[in-house]
Amino acid sequence: MSMINKSAVQQVATIFSNKRVGAYHQILIHVGDIVKSCRPGNFAAISVGGDSSRMILRRAFAISRVSENSQYGGTMELIVAPHGSGSKWLCAQAEGSELDIVAPLGTSFGIPTEPINALLVGGGYGSAPLFGLADVLKNRGCKVDMLLGASIGSKIYAPMEGKRSVNSLKIYTEDGSMGEKGRVTESLLEIISNRSIDVIYSCGPMGMLRAITELVAQTEVIHQCAVEEAMACGIGICMTCVLPVRNEDGSTSMLRSCIDGPVMDGSHVQWDLVGRIPEAHQ
Amino acid sequence: MGFSRTHSGGPPVSLPVDMSTTLGNAWFPTPIFTASGCASSGKELSQFFALKDVGAIVTKSVMAKPRHGRPTPRMAETPSGMLNSIGLQGPGIDAFLAHDLPWLIEQKARVIVSIAGETIEEYATLARKLRSAAGISAVEVNISCPNVENRGLVFACDPDASRRVIDGVRKTIGGELPIIAKLSPDVTNLAEIAKGVVDAGADSLALINTVLGMVINLDTMKPHLGGKTGGLSGPAIRPIAVRAIYQVHAALPHVPILGMGGVATGRDALELILAGASGISVGTASFGNPTALITIQNELRDLLAARGFVTVQQAIGYAHREEPQ
Numbered sequence: 001m002s003m004i005n006k007s008a009v010q011q012v013a014t015i016f017s018n019k020r021v022g023a024y025h026q027i028l029i030h031v032g033d034i035v036k037s038c039r040p041g042n043f044a045a046i047s048v049g050g051d052s053s054r055m056i057l058r059r060a061f062a063i064s065r066v067s068e069n070s071q072y073g074g075t076m077e078l079i080v081a082p083h084g085s086g087s088k089w090l091c092a093q094a095e096g097s098e099l100d101i102v103a104p105l106g107t108s109f110g111i112p113t114e115p116i117n118a119l120l121v122g123g124g125y126g127s128a129p130l131f132g133l134a135d136v137l138k139n140r141g142c143k144v145d146m147l148l149g150a151s152i153g154s155k156i157y158a159p160m161e162g163k164r165s166v167n168s169l170k171i172y173t174e175d176g177s178m179g180e181k182g183r184v185t186e187s188l189l190e191i192i193s194n195r196s197i198d199v200i201y202s203c204g205p206m207g208m209l210r211a212i213t214e215l216v217a218q219t220e221v222i223h224q225c226a227v228e229e230a231m232a233c234g235i236g237i238c239m240t241c242v243l244p245v246r247n248e249d250g251s252t253s254m255l256r257s258c259i260d261g262p263v264m265d266g267s268h269v270q271w272d273l274v275g276r277i278p279e280a281h282q
Numbered sequence: 283m284g285f286s287r288t289h290s291g292g293p294p295v296s297l298p299v300d301m302s303t304t305l306g307n308a309w310f311p312t313p314i315f316t317a318s319g320c321a322s323s324g325k326e327l328s329q330f331f332a333l334k335d336v337g338a339i340v341t342k343s344v345m346a347k348p349r350h351g352r353p354t355p356r357m358a359e360t361p362s363g364m365l366n367s368i369g370l371q372g373p374g375i376d377a378f379l380a381h382d383l384p385w386l387i388e389q390k391a392r393v394i395v396s397i398a399g400e401t402i403e404e405y406a407t408l409a410r411k412l413r414s415a416a417g418i419s420a421v422e423v424n425i426s427c428p429n430v431e432n433r434g435l436v437f438a439c440d441p442d443a444s445r446r447v448i449d450g451v452r453k454t455i456g457g458e459l460p461i462i463a464k465l466s467p468d469v470t471n472l473a474e475i476a477k478g479v480v481d482a483g484a485d486s487l488a489l490i491n492t493v494l495g496m497v498i499n500l501d502t503m504k505p506h507l508g509g510k511t512g513g514l515s516g517p518a519i520r521p522i523a524v525r526a527i528y529q530v531h532a533a534l535p536h537v538p539i540l541g542m543g544g545v546a547t548g549r550d551a552l553e554l555i556l557a558g559a560s561g562i563s564v565g566t567a568s569f570g571n572p573t574a575l576i577t578i579q580n581e582l583r584d585l586l587a588a589r590g591f592v593t594v595q596q597a598i599g600y601a602h603r604e605e606p607q
Binding site: 003004006008010054055056057058100102230231232235236237238239240241243252254259274276278 | 319320321322325326327329330342350351352353354355356357359361362363364366368371508516517546566567568569570571572573
């Protein structure tokens with residue numbers, strides 16, 4: 001069984017900026033030296049609601065990117081959808097507010113040593129960590145194509161600077177209000193073969209991750225996906241965020257998506273067993 | 283004894299506080315422990331503090347065999363609390379003894395092993411396996427499990443089954459390791475169940491396990507948790523814990539209590555100690571704050587000192603004492 005991210009620390013960090021971008025908030029946080037140990041795919045767990053909060057659990061957010069600046073030091077960017085009461089609280093925090101943050105947590109996307117053809121697939125704000133990943137892949141000489149999908153155009157997160165780090169970007173919306181009408185999985189197999197894709201990196205709703213896994217099952221493509229499960233702690237002690245994952249011997253283990261994930265090999269996840277109890281240990 | 287806040291009207295005196303405590307014949311340097319099921323086997327929290335710096339690590343209840351637990355969703359946050367329905371997922375006692383226990387001992391942590399079973403025999407089997415393991419301070423017997431031999435009725439809600447589980451464990455390890463019986467608050471007469479397990483050989487009592495609850499998801503309009511019901515924990519249940527500890531300490535003043543239920547600050551820990559707890563387990567608070575145990579321990583030390591207590595022992599059950607005339 002894997003261990004907690006060795007670089008994880010708890011610290012008080014200050015919000016540097018908080019801007020609304022479409023349906024989301026782009027929040028930059030001063031985190032100092034921990035940016036050195038943040039990798040694409042890692043996440044941060046943040047306390048919400050202040051000291052007298054009735055919300056007792058941290059909220060987990062994918063780290064969309066980190067940067068180091070001689071003037072401001074290390075900053076971490078989060079893209080937050082103000083959906084629940086915790087994320088709404090975070091989005092309402094002004095510049096200069098202090099946050100109790102634990103990061104970096106979880107596994108990261110595997111970075112190839114050779115230049116490869118990578119396809120990055122994001123659903124909704126799930127695209128956020130893919131832009132940081134795209135930078136890293138480009139620096140390794142990889143060809144990086146990206147597909148983004150959402151229900152409506154305002155839920156597509158694709159910043160200008162992010163677009164520069166990919167070779168191509170194709171957008172799909174279910175209502176056709178931006179890009180092509182449809183889903184990211186629409187012409188996935190065609191794109192894989194036309195562009196000789198070696199690895200798919202994905203982040204988004206579980207349904208999308210499952211659909212991609214099933215589409216590429218008959219191909220040689222490796223699928224690394226960042227999963228999303230409800231977490232109480234983010235540090236591996238509550239056992240709530242488990243997913244059924246196939247072991248090498250064919251048995252199934254309930255692995256914690258906060259420690260053994262969020263980035264997992266899509267072909268190892270037993271998608272059909274999510275939300276069910278696997279057969280008893282033999 | 284007098285616990286004057288000040289001497290001769292001077293500033294508050296803060297003497298060093300002896301934080302040590304005991305449960306049965308087990309000694310602990312501080313009364314702040316993890317809670318079973320809220321710290322796994324300690325490895326993850328050791329990223330945030332040295333495990334030997336707290337009183338003890340109470341490990342996640344382990345069963346005879348490896349177990350997958352319940353389907354997801356396993357968690358729902360509620361006002362000042364959360365529901366969980368994990369279903370005792372775990373590696374099984376053999377893997378625990380081979381990997382987790384030696385690692386904890388290597389960290390110089392004091393270890394209380396929590397065991398859970400589906401039959402009276404399973405508890406006895408688990409106790410037998412612990413008997414041959416070195417380095418354990420005490421055994422917590424989690425009897426808040428469904429009894430498969432009696433229509434799934436939770437042992438802790440059945441006075442007779444509770445007694446029989448503890449009796450079986452006592453016959454195996456009684457006198458060698460302190461036995462802590464962990465009780466459920468979901469009963470009509472907690473003191474009666476407590477007396478029953480103490481008569482059967484429990485050296486100490488752990489109070490309280492989670493309170494059974496349910497959340498219905500308004501999108502699906504069905505129970506939200508995969509296991510339908512779940513255990514409520516967090517500050518929402520703290521007053522129930524205080525009441526339960528107070529009642530049981532009043533009925534059994536000489537039986538040490540490991541108190542728990544929503545402790546998130548030193549103030550909360552002191553409240554449970556005043557009600558009658560000799561030790562405090564911190565559970566859900568660690569989910570929100572991985573260094574909660576250390577913060578609570580420091581706050582408790584300061585609060586005791588500010589009230590003129592020089593030992594934790596002096597504060598245990600203080601709420602029951604008659605005012606000195």
